[in-house]
Amino acid sequence: MAADHTRTAIITAAERLYAERGFADVTMRDIVAAADVNLAAVNYHFGSKDELIAELFVTRSLATNRERLRELKAAEEAGDGRADINAIFAALVGPTLRGCLGPEKQRSDAARFMIRASIESVPPIRKIKNREVDHLKRFAAAMRRSLPDQDPADIFWALHFALAMAHQTIRDSERLTRMSDGLCDLNDVQAITDRVVAVAVMALTGKPAKAPLKEPAKAKARA
Amino acid sequence: MAADHTRTAIITAAERLYAERGFADVTMRDIVAAADVNLAAVNYHFGSKDELIAELFVTRSLATNRERLRELKAAEEAGDGRADINAIFAALVGPTLRGCLGPEKQRSDAARFMIRASIESVPPIRKIKNREVDHLKRFAAAMRRSLPDQDPADIFWALHFALAMAHQTIRDSERLTRMSDGLCDLNDVQAITDRVVAVAVMALTGKPAKAPLKEPAKAKARA
DNA sequence: GTCTATACCGTGATAGAC
DNA sequence: GTCTATCACGGTATAGAC
Numbered sequence: 186m187a188a189d190h191t192r193t194a195i196i197t198a199a200e201r202l203y204a205e206r207g208f209a210d211v212t213m214r215d216i217v218a219a220a221d222v223n224l225a226a227v228n229y230h231f232g233s234k235d236e237l238i239a240e241l242f243v244t245r246s247l248a249t250n251r252e253r254l255r256e257l258k259a260a261e262e263a264g265d266g267r268a269d270i271n272a273i274f275a276a277l278v279g280p281t282l283r284g285c286l287g288p289e290k291q292r293s294d295a296a297r298f299m300i301r302a303s304i305e306s307v308p309p310i311r312k313i314k315n316r317e318v319d320h321l322k323r324f325a326a327a328m329r330r331s332l333p334d335q336d337p338a339d340i341f342w343a344l345h346f347a348l349a350m351a352h353q354t355i356r357d358s359e360r361l362t363r364m365s366d367g368l369c370d371l372n373d374v375q376a377i378t379d380r381v382v383a384v385a386v387m388a389l390t391g392k393p394a395k396a397p398l399k400e401p402a403k404a405k406a407r408a
Numbered sequence: 409m410a411a412d413h414t415r416t417a418i419i420t421a422a423e424r425l426y427a428e429r430g431f432a433d434v435t436m437r438d439i440v441a442a443a444d445v446n447l448a449a450v451n452y453h454f455g456s457k458d459e460l461i462a463e464l465f466v467t468r469s470l471a472t473n474r475e476r477l478r479e480l481k482a483a484e485e486a487g488d489g490r491a492d493i494n495a496i497f498a499a500l501v502g503p504t505l506r507g508c509l510g511p512e513k514q515r516s517d518a519a520r521f522m523i524r525a526s527i528e529s530v531p532p533i534r535k536i537k538n539r540e541v542d543h544l545k546r547f548a549a550a551m552r553r554s555l556p557d558q559d560p561a562d563i564f565w566a567l568h569f570a571l572a573m574a575h576q577t578i579r580d581s582e583r584l585t586r587m588s589d590g591l592c593d594l595n596d597v598q599a600i601t602d603r604v605v606a607v608a609v610m611a612l613t614g615k616p617a618k619a620p621l622k623e624p625a626k627a628k629a630r631a
Numbered sequence: 632g633t634c635t636a637t638a639c640c641g642t643g644a645t646a647g648a649c
Numbered sequence: 650g651t652c653t654a655t656c657a658c659g660g661t662a663t664a665g666a667c
Contacts, residue, residue, distance in 0.1 A: 258454035314600050346573050353572030365564035388607040
């Protein structure tokens with residue numbers, strides 16, 4: 186256990202510093218000073234600064250994805266293989282929102298790190314996010330089982346929009362607060378999740394007041 | 409005109425290089441080599457690398473915002489002060505989407521630069537985006553005139569979601585294409601705009617199939 | 632006022648001793 | 650595994666030429 190003490194100290198210090206000050210302002214020398222280890226230790230244990238950031242992000246990201254899939258599985262079992270569409274969207278955006286929003290004072294380093302990762306989108310984190318497609322396809326598949334008559338393209342668009350709303354809310358929560366003069370409550374995570382889910386479900390199944398989402402027959406050339 | 413030749417050469421070269429290779433990979437030395445000027449010229453004309461990026465972004469951003477306000481004004485005049493809500497959302501997201509999406513081959517350096525700015529979000533660009541609140545408030549005000557009985561918080565949320573959908577579509581168009589195996593058409597900008605607008609309007613005024621957006625009476629303690 | 636050459640310092644990375 | 654010393658490179662600052 187003393188063997189990976191250095192490694193652990195680096196991870197802990199790096200996550201805290203990145204959470205506090207963002208990626209742009211924190212140097213490796215800041216990190217090793219806070220962790221009380223030697224400068225070269227970071228490269229020895231992680232290879233590079235980018236790989237350290239990647240490892241931090243992957244660890245937190247995997248935890249969120251596990252929770253997402255756990256909720257998705259529960260929703261599918263509750264519906265005998267055809268989950269309620271609300272539950273699918275809730276499984277998609279709920280874990281992320283709960284992990285990043287909520288009362289500011291009680292946010293962990295991990296939560297604040299993930300918020301930074303959303304806002305600052307540094308190269309190593311973008312690389313990892315680009316590999317999330319397979320994970321998201323599982324949700325698309327669940328939606329198709331839930332609503333087999335829905336146009337597949339609409340399903341992907343709704344999934345895309347749900348993620349857009351959730352992530353933008355994390356990224357720009359401060360702007361939304363300022364724009365609305367505090368009218369939009371960013372502390373009630375459950376209400377935010379419900380709102381995102383409701384809009385996503387409407388985007389997929391609802392009928393707008395005036396213009397229809399699209400012509401019903403479109404890309405159906407084959408079969 | 410020969411006077412600001414250097415300044416113009418820097419701007420042109422920088423925008424092209426950033427568009428082609430992103431912010432992380434392009435150094436000042438790359439830029440001055442492409443512009444065929446001296447290294448110190450950038451600091452002389454712009455102060456710093458960040459201020460150069462900021463100027464590039466502000467220029468393009470102002471053009472988009474002008475077009476947004478032009479469309480908003482046209483919509484309000486068409487409705488005698490109360491614009492159609494669809495037109496307001498279209499004025500908000502249309503110019504941005506048209507500026508960044510569309511057939512890949514015919515995208516200008518300016519368009520690709522703005523896509524990079526959305527994806528990579530470097531500090532100077534974040535700083536500028538944080539000052540956009542006043543601009544957005546104009547759209548919120550137009551929406552309140554358009555739908556005076558709507559809960560103001562819902563208006564801000566819908567505005568926020570509309571921007572979220574538009575920006576995420578620009579940012580992650582490649583992921584959406586891969587996730588949907590090409591099923592979602594990212595070339596038809598008008599269809600995308602219509603879709604975003606339709607969902608935003610539903611988010612604001614529509615009624616979902618099952619759960620209501622929120623309890624009607626909520627944050628009304630005063631007055 | 633505009634431009635150039637050049638030097639400076641902080642950064643991430645690495646080689647090699649221990 | 651850990652450390653020291655050093656490297657190459659990036660953005661920046663300045664002295665001075667035109």
